[in-house]
Amino acid sequence: MSNVLAEKDVAAEEQVQTLEHEMECPRCHDLMTLCSDFDCLYYICEDCDFCLYTIKKD
Numbered sequence: 001m002s003n004v005l006a007e008k009d010v011a012a013e014e015q016v017q018t019l020e021h022e023m024e025c026p027r028c029h030d031l032m033t034l035c036s037d038f039d040c041l042y043y044i045c046e047d048c049d050f051c052l053y054t055i056k057k058d
């Protein structure tokens with residue numbers, strides 16, 4: 001079977017893959033890009049700098 005130690009990382013990756021890589025900015029309706037930080041994922045709109053946090057990785 002698969003490596004037990006890797007299970008947590010795989011679960012996090014699957015969670016990421018369910019997110020769209022781009023979404024529409026609620027402020028200016030431009031496309032927002034999915035970015036990752038140390039402990040979270042967020043969408044950033046380069047047009048108006050609106051930042052939308054999504055999930056926190058533990």
Ligand SMILES: [Zn+2]
Nearest residue numbers: 025028045048
């Ligand atoms: Zn925007």
